[in-house]
Amino acid sequence: MAVQLDRVRRVFNNTHVVIAGMDLRIDTGEFLAVLGPSGCGKSTLLRMIAQLAEPDSGQIRTEPDGERFQTAFVFQDAHLLPWRDVLDNAALPLELMGESKARRDEKARAALDQVGLHDALDRYPAQLSGGMRMRVSLARALVTEPRLLLLDEPFAALDEITRFHLDVQLRELWQRRGMTVIFVTHSVSEAAFLANRAVVLARSGGAIKLDRILELPAVRNNELRGDPRLGQEMRLLLGAIEE
């Protein structure tokens, strides 16, 4: 699924211009990282793309148009329902969409399998580690087989080892599924490691300071973390942020 933003503007309280007029196109199958200091409007942008909020002016189109439930959203924390076990949490989107119990359980199992959770399906969120909770959250997003996956600083609260694992896994999922991914982060290393393209936003007004196709191999694994090419991309992104 492709996303097209034309002169998108978002203002809070009539005076606070968070995004002043953004033009951006994200093609089908891209893995885009959005970087920027906190408070610059990344979450606002993502919520508008998900149609959870409307721009004050301008347009956001998705192509193909008008298909429901093609978009999935992953938040900064797992935000699971604590009264549901892992399987029922992962199956929640299908339940809300009206799928039968048998079908949604089957799909939820498959989605949990994809994020590396084969057992513990009857455990409750309070009994899981932070990393496992985030995996369930990821499975919940994948369960509808979305064609556009939006992630808002999803792994920021996790320890680094767990984050590295999930980065690699997310990248593999993207390659297998061929979906479009927009990944918001304030981590330069994570953006460079994961994405094919990175956009750096200015501190205010949502101006795009850098829009770059990353020159890195398609396969991203932990070996790449020491690669000078990754370091080079990180320097470029960091330069744009601090400019």
Place this chain on the structure above:
Amino acid sequence: MKKTLLPPLIPFAVLTLLAEFLVRQGFVRAYLVPAPSAVFRAMLDSRVELVQALLSTSAGSLAGFAMSALTGIAAAVLLSSSRGVQRAFYPYAIFFQTVPLIAVAPLLVIWFGFGIQTVIASAFVASVFPVIANTLSGILSTDPPLRDLFRLYGASPLVTLFKLRLPAALPQVFTGLRVSAGLAVIGAIVGEFIGGGGLGSVVDVARTQQRIDKVFAAVLLASLLGLALFGLINLLSHLTLRRWHASEQPD
């Protein structure tokens, strides 16, 4: 269980012994504070009357409390349905709470007559507000990302209410119920003072007969009733929330 029951029993035992000592030695007049042994004897002597009164007060408290739980939760759901409804009606809920029960109780007798209905109504009036306030605040504080999630998958307001907002509010609903349980017993006793029956009447009559030991016996039973209701709600809360609420995790 042992660990939570034992520590508070120690000061109770010490105080009881101290009171017994002070009264027996004549440091405190027995017509002001009875010796604990006298209270115990009054309890034994009037056990049939006291047990009957306790049962009657329990019935009134429980019925009033159940009404508060049901109407309180329902009212909170209605109030949460729109900001307009909330602005128009919530001030009345607050006003309702500030009405002095003791002054309204005679009115309840006029409306409901002498008997258990007045006791139930009084227990209800005393205990409904905490349920409304806590449930409403619970429903209104639903995690915004989860609301987004439900919207993303096209959930209707009704589905969101039953699958997200109400279950997410449960810890706060139980907080309201805990407060409300104690108030229901107080409300029932006030109702009994004026409408007659139960421990309220026992206290009232014993007072006029200067049977201070019996007053204490009845008050003690009323307190134990409140404690038992509180414990019951705690148990229900624990059973409902143990799997998911962090505060109920043993850690």
